[in-house]
Amino acid sequence: EAVTSVGRHVMTSGSRWIGKSVKRVEDGRLLTGRGAFIDDHPPVANPFHAAIVRSPHAHARILGYDVAAALAMPGVVGVVTGEDVGKGTRPFPVGVTAPVHYYPAATDRARFVGEPVAVVVARDRYLAEDAAEAVVVHYEPLPAVVDPERALAPDAPVLHPAVGTNLAGHRRLVYGDPDRAFAEADVIIRERFTFPKYGSTPIETYGVIARWDPLDGVLTIWSNFMGPFIMHPLVSRVLGLPENRLRFVVPPDIGGSFGIKTSIYPYLALIGFTAMRLGVPVKWIEDRREHLLASSSGTDRVAYRELAARRDGTVLGMRFRWYDNVGGYIRSPEPGCSFRPTGNFVGPYRVQHLEVDASVVMTNKSLTGPNRGYACGHLYFETERMMDLLAERLGLDPVEVRRRNLIPPEAFPYRTPTGGLYDSGDYPKAFQLALDTARYEELRAEQARARAEGRYVGIGVALAVDPSVSNMGYVATALDPQFRAKPEYLPKSGAVESASLTVDPLGRVIAILGTTPQGQGHQTIVSQIVADELGLRPEDVTVVDEMDTFTRVWSISSGTYSSRFGSVGTSAVALAARKLKAKLLAYAAHLLEVPVSEVEWTEGGARRRSGRGPTYSIKDLAGRAHWNTQSLPEGMEPALHATAVFGFDVARAVDPEDRVNSSNTYGFIAEVMAVEVDPETAAVRILRYVTVHDAGTIINPMIVEGQIYGGALHGLGGALYEELRYDDDGQCLTATFMDYLVPTASEAPTIEIAHLASPSPLTTLGAKGLGESSSMTVPAVIANAVSDALAPLGVRITELPMTPDRLWRLIRDARRRTA
Amino acid sequence: MGELVTVRLTVNGTPREGRCEPRKLLVDFLREDLGLTGTHVGCEHGICGACTVLLDGQAARSCLMLAVQAEGSEIVTVEGLARNGQLHPLQEAFREHHGLQCGFCTPGMLMTILDFLRVNPDPTEAEIREGISAVLCRCTGYQGIVNAVKAAAPVLRQRGA
Numbered sequence: 001e002a003v004t005s006v007g008r009h010v011m012t013s014g015s016r017w018i019g020k021s022v023k024r025v026e027d028g029r030l031l032t033g034r035g036a037f038i039d040d041h042p043p044v045a046n047p048f049h050a051a052i053v054r055s056p057h058a059h060a061r062i063l064g065y066d067v068a069a070a071l072a073m074p075g076v077v078g079v080v081t082g083e084d085v086g087k088g089t090r091p092f093p094v095g096v097t098a099p100v101h102y103y104p105a106a107t108d109r110a111r112f113v114g115e116p117v118a119v120v121v122a123r124d125r126y127l128a129e130d131a132a133e134a135v136v137v138h139y140e141p142l143p144a145v146v147d148p149e150r151a152l153a154p155d156a157p158v159l160h161p162a163v164g165t166n167l168a169g170h171r172r173l174v175y176g177d178p179d180r181a182f183a184e185a186d187v188i189i190r191e192r193f194t195f196p197k198y199g200s201t202p203i204e205t206y207g208v209i210a211r212w213d214p215l216d217g218v219l220t221i222w223s224n225f226m227g228p229f230i231m232h233p234l235v236s237r238v239l240g241l242p243e244n245r246l247r248f249v250v251p252p253d254i255g256g257s258f259g260i261k262t263s264i265y266p267y268l269a270l271i272g273f274t275a276m277r278l279g280v281p282v283k284w285i286e287d288r289r290e291h292l293l294a295s296s297s298g299t300d301r302v303a304y305r306e307l308a309a310r311r312d313g314t315v316l317g318m319r320f321r322w323y324d325n326v327g328g329y330i331r332s333p334e335p336g337c338s339f340r341p342t343g344n345f346v347g348p349y350r351v352q353h354l355e356v357d358a359s360v361v362m363t364n365k366s367l368t369g370p371n372r373g374y375a376c377g378h379l380y381f382e383t384e385r386m387m388d389l390l391a392e393r394l395g396l397d398p399v400e401v402r403r404r405n406l407i408p409p410e411a412f413p414y415r416t417p418t419g420g421l422y423d424s425g426d427y428p429k430a431f432q433l434a435l436d437t438a439r440y441e442e443l444r445a446e447q448a449r450a451r452a453e454g455r456y457v458g459i460g461v462a463l464a465v466d467p468s469v470s471n472m473g474y475v476a477t478a479l480d481p482q483f484r485a486k487p488e489y490l491p492k493s494g495a496v497e498s499a500s501l502t503v504d505p506l507g508r509v510i511a512i513l514g515t516t517p518q519g520q521g522h523q524t525i526v527s528q529i530v531a532d533e534l535g536l537r538p539e540d541v542t543v544v545d546e547m548d549t550f551t552r553v554w555s556i557s558s559g560t561y562s563s564r565f566g567s568v569g570t571s572a573v574a575l576a577a578r579k580l581k582a583k584l585l586a587y588a589a590h591l592l593e594v595p596v597s598e599v600e601w602t603e604g605g606a607r608r609r610s611g612r613g614p615t616y617s618i619k620d621l622a623g624r625a626h627w628n629t630q631s632l633p634e635g636m637e638p639a640l641h642a643t644a645v646f647g648f649d650v651a652r653a654v655d656p657e658d659r660v661n662s663s664n665t666y667g668f669i670a671e672v673m674a675v676e677v678d679p680e681t682a683a684v685r686i687l688r689y690v691t692v693h694d695a696g697t698i699i700n701p702m703i704v705e706g707q708i709y710g711g712a713l714h715g716l717g718g719a720l721y722e723e724l725r726y727d728d729d730g731q732c733l734t735a736t737f738m739d740y741l742v743p744t745a746s747e748a749p750t751i752e753i754a755h756l757a758s759p760s761p762l763t764t765l766g767a768k769g770l771g772e773s774s775s776m777t778v779p780a781v782i783a784n785a786v787s788d789a790l791a792p793l794g795v796r797i798t799e800l801p802m803t804p805d806r807l808w809r810l811i812r813d814a815r816r817r818t819a
Numbered sequence: 820m821g822e823l824v825t826v827r828l829t830v831n832g833t834p835r836e837g838r839c840e841p842r843k844l845l846v847d848f849l850r851e852d853l854g855l856t857g858t859h860v861g862c863e864h865g866i867c868g869a870c871t872v873l874l875d876g877q878a879a880r881s882c883l884m885l886a887v888q889a890e891g892s893e894i895v896t897v898e899g900l901a902r903n904g905q906l907h908p909l910q911e912a913f914r915e916h917h918g919l920q921c922g923f924c925t926p927g928m929l930m931t932i933l934d935f936l937r938v939n940p941d942p943t944e945a946e947i948r949e950g951i952s953a954v955l956c957r958c959t960g961y962q963g964i965v966n967a968v969k970a971a972a973p974v975l976r977q978r979g980a
Contacts, residue, residue: 023914029912030922033897037923040856126840155857203861203869203957204923255859255923256957288862519921519958709960710920737866737955744952745961782900 018765019527021702022538024524026253035253035357038207038224039285043249047209047409048077050271050284051128053118053135054294055110058144058364058730059157062108065118073131075123078278082106082117089238089273092266094330095475096169096360097483099162104238104270111159111328112140112366113732114293119274121282143732144364148325149302151363159328159362163532168330169360169478171338173658175345175417176353178308181317185308189389192304194799195378195779197325198296198722199371200714201742202253202518204288206264206295210275219276220247221268221768224254224261226516229559230472230550231265238269239276246272250516250547257518258714258775259370262298262561265329292735297724298371299324299337301378307386313396313404317353318346320382324360332475334368335360335565339477340375340562342654343420343662344465347383348371348427349405352417360478364730370561372714376464381800384462384780388787389796398461398784399435403428406463413761419659421650422465423768424664424758430694431463431670437670437754438690447674451792456677457687458789461635463670466695467663468563468769469495472556472653474662481656489651491743495664496645497564498553499572501530501580503640505626507619509536511576513545514552514570516560520771521703525565526573528699529765533577534584534618535603553643563769567665568646570699571764575644578764583640586624588616648762665760665768667695669777675785679793682808684720684786685750691774694756697766705753708773712751715778717743720801793818826886830855831899841887846870848886849896856928857897861955868954871927872896872967878934878953897926900933908974909933909967918967928954932968940976944969 029035067079086107094100094577101107105116118135122128143157145488150156151166159166182188209222219241225231228248236243248268254261267284275282287294306319333340338358345354369427391401409426416422443459450457472492476484483489500512511526522545527538547554558567581601589596590605592613600609605617622640624631629638654660674688691708698704725733734740759766783797786807793814799806820838828835830853837852844863849855849872861869863882870882873895900907909929912918919925928951935942935950942950947968948961956964 024917026922027919028906030919030925031897031906031913031929032901033855033926035857035922037856037859039850039860072850126842200957202921202923203867203955204859204921205861253923254921255919260955286861288864289869316967390976505831519919521920706917706920706963709962710958711960713960714957736864737862742955742957744955745948746952748948748961751960751962 011474015532017531017538018699022524022528022700024521025527026521026523030253035533036251037204037253037255038222038251041222041251043222043282044211047281047283048121048123049128050192050274050282051120051123051125052116052133052290053120053137055106055113055115055117056112057110057141059142059159060110060139062106062110062117062143063140070120070131070134073127073134075127076131076592077121077280079135080119080277084277086275089269090240092234092238092332093479095332095335096330097479098168100160100168100330101162102331104266104273112364113730114290114366115328116270121271121274121278121280133481146363146365146726146728146730148323148361148363151361164405166362167359168326168362169335169375171358171478173356178317178353178355180318181353182308183318186311187309187393189307189386189393191386191389191798193382193385195301195303195381196718196723196726196800197297197300197365198718199295200258200260201291202256202258202260205288205291206261207285208267208271209281209283210272211281212279218245218247219272220249221272222249222251223264223268225250225264225268226254226257226261226518226561227559228547228554229262229561230556230679231262231756232333232549233556235265235269238380240679242767244562248547248549250805252546253481254518258372259374259561260296263367263369267412288737289735292724292740294366296367296369296371299326299368301325303382305382305386307390309390311394313390313394313401315349315351315405318351319355321357322359324358325363325365326360327365328362329367330360330362331367331369333370335374335478336370336475337368337375339474340470340662341379341467342418342474342477342660344467344666345418346416347380348407348463348465348668351405354417365726366724372711373772374562376467376772376776377715377718377779380462380464380776381779381783385783388393392600399440401405402431402461402463406431410542410690419655421661421665423760424696425668425694426756426758427668430668430692430756433754433756434670434672434690434692437692438688440672443674443688456679457674458785458787458791459672459674460781460784460788461672464775464777466667466669466770466773466776468667469567469664470562470663471495471664473651473653474660476654477658477660478794481658484654484810485656489519493651493653494555494557494647495568495651496555496557496647497568497572498643498645499576500553500641500643501576503580503618503622505623507617507622509534509541511541511543511573513569514547514554514558514566515545516547517545518560520565520707521700522565525570525699525703529573530577533574534581535601536618542728553645563771566695566767566769567763570767572644572646574641575646579642579644580640583642584618584621587621587632587636591616615731650762661793665762667693667768667770669693669774670782671774671777673781675782675789677786677789679811682811684802684806689749690752692754692756693770693773694758694769696757698755698757698769699765699767704770708753709751711773711775712778713743713748714775716782718801719779719782721803723801821877821934824887826890828889828891829893829897839886841885843886844882844935845884845886845889848883849881855896855898859923859926866955868931869924869927871930871954873934878931895931900929908978909971912967912971916966916970917963918959924954924956928956929965936972936975941972
């Protein structure tokens with residue numbers, strides 16, 4: 001069997017559906033071509049179609065536009081230029097204090113290849129693209145810079161004259177006493193790492209449809225956005241619309257996102273503005289070239305790491321110095337690239353002394369934002385490589401070095417030095433489960449035999465704390481404490497989601513959510529939870545999870561990002577169901593003429609605890625309550641409806657010492673991988689890959705494991721194949737899927753999954769998120785495995801992706817050194 | 820605007836026709852002129868495979884050909900697989916083995932696999948992986964899809980026999 005699943009799924013008492021691999025209700029429509037994705041979605045009759053004119057230059061002053069020829073072409077409605085955007089909108093607020101003026105299109109200067117400079121609207125897309133080719137933009141090319149360290153050199157071209165430097169922001173965070181830890185250390189390890197710029201490239205690209213109603217003053221935008229999140233207020237501000245005049249609607253199906261579709265929001269503003277300006281409904285579907293040139297990706301990073309340890313392997317302190325490359329403008333929620341993992345900077349280790357020196361740099365590359373594993377792939381690649389380097393220096397097994405530093409199970413809930421509150425876990429046990437599942441000792445014996453035969457076989461391990469449900473308060477870590485101390489500064493915190501349930505007169509339930517799933521099966525999971533809470537079958541529950549900011553209950557942090565749903569979304573659903581059940585019990589007590597304390601909820605419905613008298617099924621109660629309101633007890637609100645809004649008490653604003661609980665629930669990942677490297681072709685073959693996850697209560701193992709498979713392959717892509725490459729002039733070299741290599745089934749390894757379940761005390765069902773999962777560990781585990789395989793040659797991986805050419809050069813250079 | 824031409828073809832067993840520009844892509848013709856939005860556009864340059872349909876029985880990228888080139892052809896799209904409310908065995912296997920998450924690549928994946936299993940009805944796992952490598956999926960890590968193909972192959976063999 002290719003896939004094994006061991007361990008135990010914790011179930012809440014009396015659960016019939018939670019913990020079961022219930023087949024997905026989403027699948028029927030998606031398998032038969034009846035999904036409703038944005039490009040299939042006809043919310044507006046006969047929309048006009050937009051094509052976007054984009055900068056061919058990485059850096060250029062815009063001198064003027066010549067749109068007459070385009071306007072004269074057949075079917076063209078109008079052209080909106082960057083100059084129009086500059087005059088008619090306000091710049092997006094950014095997450096730093098530097099005066100970066102980021103508009104939905106280049107206004108006077110283009111700062112990366114692919115930046116929008118004009119929008120052409122025509123009767124259909126073919127005509128719009130014809131006319132887009134006829135738009136002439138006059139540019140004065142400027143020198144470009146793409147490397148984050150070179151961009152900080154005194155002679156580097158400066159992208160934003162108003163900022164005066166390419167440094168968008170810089171913070172030095174100090175926790176504990178790192179200087180002392182380094183002074184007292186027996187060993188100090190130093191290394192430089194680089195992490196590549198890559199994105200998850202969902203197969204469905206961005207899509208936006210906008211309709212402006214000038215009489216109501218309402219702009220409605222349909223899109224495959226995964227917010228509203230903080231981006232609804234941002235777009236509202238850019239367009240100068242009150243928030244209750246800006247309606248975001250998300251169609252039922254989104255074709256993948258993995259964080260990338262949070263960054264669609266500049267296009268919501270751009271297409272919204274275009275619809276307002278031209279007075280027609282406008283539809284824009286991004287093409288793949290546009291997506292690879294100008295949608296979003298994670299940052300490329302240069303990291304300098306230092307680690308101080310005792311001779312016995314105890315890590316005393318760490319220093320991180322980061323240069324995160326956010327491209328031409330710093331776009332919210334950046335600089336989350338540096339600060340999203342603030343609470344889990346130390347990962348699963350007890351280390352107390354830490355210094356983080358984070359520089360966020362602007363260069364002439366495309367913009368960045370959340371990408372699966374947001375900032376954690378970078379973090380753990382560096383930390384887990386450092387742990388291996390420490391093991392090598394001390395002559396210890398990499399497993400042993402980690403064991404000596406793990407946070408022990410009795411320490412939970414555990415407060416990290418950086419302000420994180422790890423809610424639950426048993427890291428040593430989960431690690432052991434991974435080692436046992438992989439049969440680590442046997443793998444080492446096999447490796448020794450392979451090495452004796454001259455084969456390059458290596459074994460890697462990697463551990464990670466898997467944060468879920470971002471507390472949006474972390475973003476303020478980017479601001480100086482002095483700035484945050486000003487009276488006019490407004491602190492930020494929170495992680496909220498809502499759910500509403502209605503029981504119809506036949507006792508079936510409609511659940512309404514404002515989440516924006518992109519393949520995670522929210523409808524299925526909600527039906528399982530509601531069925532368990534109310535004693536129904538999943539098929540008795542209809543789930544509507546289409547976001548509409550005019551009709552859903554939502555707050556600033558709402559949306560489907562940072563692995564939120566499994567934790568905060570499921571909590572809201574369970575709470576709403578419990579509210580509803582409480583009302584049904586109160587009503588039943590009234591009908592039974594007993595105090596509510598004497599009534600219990602059984603599978604069949606409500607009855608007296610003594611078992612005497614009738615049992616009122618949910619169908620009975622619903623029928624009576626709806627058809628005869630006279631039967632309700634005095635003071636009871638008519639109708640059977642409940643809304644719950646769930647938030648976390650532990651989501652607090654960043655404190656004056658830069659400590660913040662940056663996420664709300666924290667899972668754990670332990671991985672073991674064995675690889676063989678062909679020294680002639682530098683091809684990496686995965687022999688064995690085991691991943692253990694502790695995400696608390698598992699609601700649907702099938703869906704959970706699907707997330708793990710997918711997350712692992714994203715990590716593998718970034719580790720071996722995927723990179724948005726640029727030449728020194730800022731031209732993107734990977735603007736097609738011919739050049740940007742996405743793993744196919746032939747590259748995908750067989751994955752052995754095992755689970756441990758340490759329920760979260762903070763969520764209603766004990767569940768934590770795990771959507772990002774192994775995307776954050778695979779770069780680390782495979783880099784460790786490849787380094788171990790090539791240890792006889794002295795090759796140490798410090799740079800990703802490990803493409804064959806890069807790895808081949810390392811092997812060649814190592815052989816020359818040893819020859 | 821270019822001159823319009825009439826395109827006649829058979830889609831999912833039904834004769835269809837529409838008028839479009841000669842430059843119109845087959846996938847846009849299927850989606851916009853015939854209203855069959857089950858076939859998806861993922862890259863428009865023939866790599867991702869989301870737009871794959873069966874053209875005279877063989878898998879073809881509908882983003883890499885013009886509608887006029889399909890004149891007189893028999894096309895099967897994802898909408899043509901389920902019959903009388905019953906999922907096709909391959910669709911059933913996808914549901915059973917979690918072969919889809921967001922569902923966007925799924926139509927192209929299904930059509931590609933049908934052609935693959937026609938040519939190779941009893942594939943090994945390595946052959947399955949090679950066969951479906953013509954379609955990119957970013958959700959599943961392909962594991963559920965591979966399992967679904969393994970499960971569907973014997974059912975389809977039996978059906979074909």
